[in-house]
Amino acid sequence: xxxxxIKPENLIETAAPLKNEFNxxxxxxxxxxxxxxxxxxxFYSTKTHKKLxxxxxxxxTNPEIESLSGLYSAANWHERETYDMxxxxxxxxxxxxxxLLPCDWKGHPLRKNYVNNDERLCWNER
Amino acid sequence: xIKNPVKKDMxxxxxxxxxxxxxxxxxxxxxxxxxxxxxxxxIGYLHRGKEKLAESRTYTRYSPMVDRVDYLSAFFYQGAxxxxxxxxxxxxxxxxxxxxxxxxxxFNRIASHLLWLGSxxxxxxxxxxxxxxxxxxxxxxxxxxxxxGQRMMYNFYTFGxxxxxxxxxxxxxxxxxxxxxxxxFDEYEAIITKNPIFLERTKGxxxxxxxxxxxxxxxxxxxxxxxxxxxxxxxxxxxxxxELDFKVCVxxxxxxxxxxxxxxxxxxxxTRLIERAIExxxxxxxxxxxxxxxxxxxxxxxxxxCGFDTRLAGKKVNPVVFKPPAGEATAMVExxxxxxxxxxxxxxSTNPYRVKWRTPSFSSVQVLPELVKDKNYSDLMPIFxxxxxxxxxxxR
Numbered sequence: 001x002x003x004x005x006i007k008p009e010n011l012i013e014t015a016a017p018l019k020n021e022f023n024x025x026x027x028x029x030x031x032x033x034x035x036x037x038x039x040x041x042x043f044y045s046t047k048t049h050k051k052l053x054x055x056x057x058x059x060x061t062n063p064e065i066e067s068l069s070g071l072y073s074a075a076n077w078h079e080r081e082t083y084d085m086x087x088x089x090x091x092x093x094x095x096x097x098x099x100l101l102p103c104d105w106k107g108h109p110l111r112k113n114y115v116n117n118d119e120r121l122c123w124n125e126r
Numbered sequence: 127x128i129k130n131p132v133k134k135d136m137x138x139x140x141x142x143x144x145x146x147x148x149x150x151x152x153x154x155x156x157x158x159x160x161x162x163x164x165x166x167x168x169i170g171y172l173h174r175g176k177e178k179l180a181e182s183r184t185y186t187r188y189s190p191m192v193d194r195v196d197y198l199s200a201f202f203y204q205g206a207x208x209x210x211x212x213x214x215x216x217x218x219x220x221x222x223x224x225x226x227x228x229x230x231x232x233f234n235r236i237a238s239h240l241l242w243l244g245s246x247x248x249x250x251x252x253x254x255x256x257x258x259x260x261x262x263x264x265x266x267x268x269x270x271x272x273x274x275g276q277r278m279m280y281n282f283y284t285f286g287x288x289x290x291x292x293x294x295x296x297x298x299x300x301x302x303x304x305x306x307x308x309x310x311f312d313e314y315e316a317i318i319t320k321n322p323i324f325l326e327r328t329k330g331x332x333x334x335x336x337x338x339x340x341x342x343x344x345x346x347x348x349x350x351x352x353x354x355x356x357x358x359x360x361x362x363x364x365x366x367x368x369e370l371d372f373k374v375c376v377x378x379x380x381x382x383x384x385x386x387x388x389x390x391x392x393x394x395x396x397t398r399l400i401e402r403a404i405e406x407x408x409x410x411x412x413x414x415x416x417x418x419x420x421x422x423x424x425x426x427x428x429x430x431x432c433g434f435d436t437r438l439a440g441k442k443v444n445p446v447v448f449k450p451p452a453g454e455a456t457a458m459v460e461x462x463x464x465x466x467x468x469x470x471x472x473x474x475s476t477n478p479y480r481v482k483w484r485t486p487s488f489s490s491v492q493v494l495p496e497l498v499k500d501k502n503y504s505d506l507m508p509i510f511x512x513x514x515x516x517x518x519x520x521x522r
Contacts, residue, residue, distance in 0.1 A: 001456060024343045026458075027484035031471050042456065042467060042484070046340060046354055049361040053456070074343035077492045085177070100170040100521055109178050110480075 003053045008039075008065045011056060019071055021045050022052050028068075028078035030086040032112045037063050037088060064089040085110040135163065140506070142171050148245060149517025151491065153506075160503045165495040172521040180481035185211055185285070185448055188478065193279035195483060196519040198241055201227075201234040202461035203483075204283045206468040209364060209457035211285050214472050215450035221408045223287035224366045229300070229403050230270065230282065231365070232396040236307070237266045238462040239389045242514045243314065246386070249511040250327055255314065262310055265303055272296060285448070297404055304404075307397045311390060318386075328382035332497045332509035335380060342493040345486050346464025348513055351388045352380035358460035369406065372399050382512035389514070449476055463487055463514050483522055487515045 006014050022043035031038040041054040058065060067090040068075035079090045080099040087108035090096060098105060106118045140153040150171035156164040176195055180188050192207045193200035205227060212219065219227075244259035267277050272293055274280040282289055318324055339349045349356050357374040359367040375391035377384035452474035459466045464486025471480040490513040497509050 023340050024345075026343060026465065026467055027469070027482065029469055029480075029482035029484075031480045040469065040482075042469070044458075044465075046356050051362070051456070051458075072343070073341045074489060074492070077488065098170075100173045102170070109175065 001051045001053060003055060005055045005057075008056045008058055011054075011068070012066050012071075014054065015041075015068055015071055018043065018052070018054075021048065022050070023047070025068065025072040025074045025078070028075060028082050030082045030088055030110065032086065032110065033057075034112060036060060037086060039065065039082070039088065041068070058088060063087065064091055066091050067093040069093055084108070087111065134158075142168075148511075148515055149520075151515075151517050151520075153494075155503075157503060162498050162501055162503055162506065165498055167491050167494060169491060169517070169520050172518045174518075174522065176483060176522045177481055180478050182477065184476045185450070185478060188481070189284075190279070190281045193281055194518070195485065195522055196461070196463075196487075196516050197278055198516055199234050199238045199462050200278060200280050201231045201282070202459050202466055203468075204280065205231060205365075206457045206459040206461075206466045207470075207481075208283045208285055209459065210455045210468040210470045211450060213455035213457060214453055214470060215285065215448075217286040219287055221366070222291075225403055225407045226288050226292065227283060228365045228367070228370075229400055229407075230273070230280075230288075232400045232403070233266050233270060233300075235462045236393050236396050237263050237270075239393050240266075242389065242462075243386075246511040246514075247318065247324075249507040250324065252318075252324070255318065258310075258314060258317075262307070269296070269300060269303065272299075297407075300400065301404060304397045304401045308394060311394055315390065319390075325383065327505075327508050328386065328512065330379075330381050330383075331505050332382045332501075332512060333380050334493070334497060338493065338496060339380070342496070343489050344464070344493055345489070346461065346514075347375075347388045347392060348385060348464065348490060350375060351377045351384040353378040356465075358458055358465060362458060364457070364459060366403075370399055370402050372402075382508050385512040385514075449474060461486060463490070463516065463519070485519045485522060487513075487517070487519045490515050491520055 004014070022045045024044040024046060026042040026044050029040045031040060037058040037060065039056050039058060043052040043054065056065065063086070065088065067079055069079060070092070076094065077099060079093055080095070080097060082088050083090060083096060084098045084100050085108055097103065101109070107114050107116070136157045138155050138157060140155060142150045142152040152168040152171070154166040154168060155162055176191060179191055183191070189204065189207060192203045195203045240259040240263045244256040247255040270280065271277050273290065273296060274282040334344070334348065334352050336352045336354050339352045339354060345356060353376060355374050355376055358364065360374050372395050375388050375395060377388050450472050452472055454469070454471045457468045465484070466486065467484035469482040469484070470478050473479040494510060494513070498506055501509070
């Protein structure tokens with residue numbers, strides 16, 4: 001499987017020509033690497049049946065990146081999920097809201113420093 | 127939400143507790159009369175945090191949880207997880223274990239498609255097919271219960287193999303069932319395929335063009351019904367599928383009816399695959415079913431876990447010391463609902479650093495607003511049912 005590492009500002013320029021071959025956006029996953037966030041895009045080609053991984057690093061202080069939902073409609077929900085779990089902000093996304101967790105949830109659970117200390121969830125304490 | 131109050135648009139909630147949503151899905155719909163103008167799926171009611179749970183568990187302790195991602199096709203999720211971990215740890219699976227995996231997966235695929243068939247027709251108002259499919263599904267599930275001891279959440283695969291060999295007489299029973307199955311599929315087709323009410327409600331309804339399907343990354347039977355030949359069993363072979371000959375079932379119009387036809391054809395193909403796999407099943411003693419030496423990495427002769435004596439005694443893999451090296455792995459598996467991807471990042475400790483699940487139903491729900499736009503409200507269930515969505519899998 002081919003892996004390409006890019007800078008976050010080059011995402012659209014890299015993904016747009018790739019779309020001719022890699023036409024399926026399989027998933028967008030975030031990884032909290034302690035010093036930075038890593039975004040991993042999995043692509044699949046229905047023509048040549050190859051797989052491709054795009055990786056990019058985002059800073060911890062201000063994690064934001066251009067949205068791919070203009071190129072792939074599939075990116076819409078996958079990016080919402082990544083926002084929900086990691087708090088990564090996707091710019092120019094049509095509908096940047098939480099998707100899996102309730103809309104009033106505090107924090108982003110898949111961050112490594114996440115602590116569930118929401119006082120409204122006191123019934124969870126045993 | 128309501129764009130034109132003058133024309134008396136109506137905002138209604140379908141779900142979360144709705145009998146035809148196969149779980150807990152809420153659709154916020156704007157209707158104009160009976161025409162659906164806008165749909166907004168709201169998901170997350172069954173979110174159990176499977177990805178977060180992986181962080182606090184060892185690789186072995188996480189493996190039973192994997193089954194619960196999708197309760198109807200547990201083997202595929204176990205398979206994806208095991209293939210990813212094996213890729214990380216560099217384990218190779220014995221041939222016979224791969225064949226056992228293939229046979230169980232295909233049985234699981236038939237069982238899953240059968241349940242889909244029953245619930246889909248129940249959505250359309252036909253009650254009797256549900257009883258037919260449960261009759262056959264019961265036989266498959268009994269068979270798998272004899273093998274694994276569980277009816278739905280099997281927890282049967284381990285890293286580097288499977289937990290048990292087939293019990294005595296299992297293969298004969300499986301073959302007998304495979305022989306019986308095509309006649310039963312004929313039975314369903316006799317009551318469904320040419321049924322005028324069914325044709326009226328599904329033919330030409332919910333047409334998904336190949337471009338739309340690719341744009342939304344729809345996989346599995348849904349994209350094959352639109353004429354895109356995408357089957358990981360054929361194109362990205364993961365088990366021993368390349369040794370077996372089977373055809374990818376494709377239809378071309380992409381409506382609800384075609385999705386039904388593709389799944390029926392797939393069930394027939396699966397029975398053929400199982401029969402062929404049983405023919406080719408390599409022999410071997412049960413001890414060979416599993417890689418015994420999952421070491422702690424030191425590979426020294428006097429080590430407690432990798433030493434020669436341990437190998438001879440054939441002790442089971444100690445879950446505490448199972449530490450794949452740091453790295454990452456992606457495994458993709460063709461589940462009944464589409465492409466399942468498991469992406470694991472390991473930091474060299476006993477717990478996975480990050481597990482990402484890509485589930486096919488997530489995309490299928492996402493495309494629903496496009497499919498039902500400007501359609502009659504009564505077409506909602508034939509379209510949604512035919513996509514074969516399982517909600518626990520969407521929310522994970």
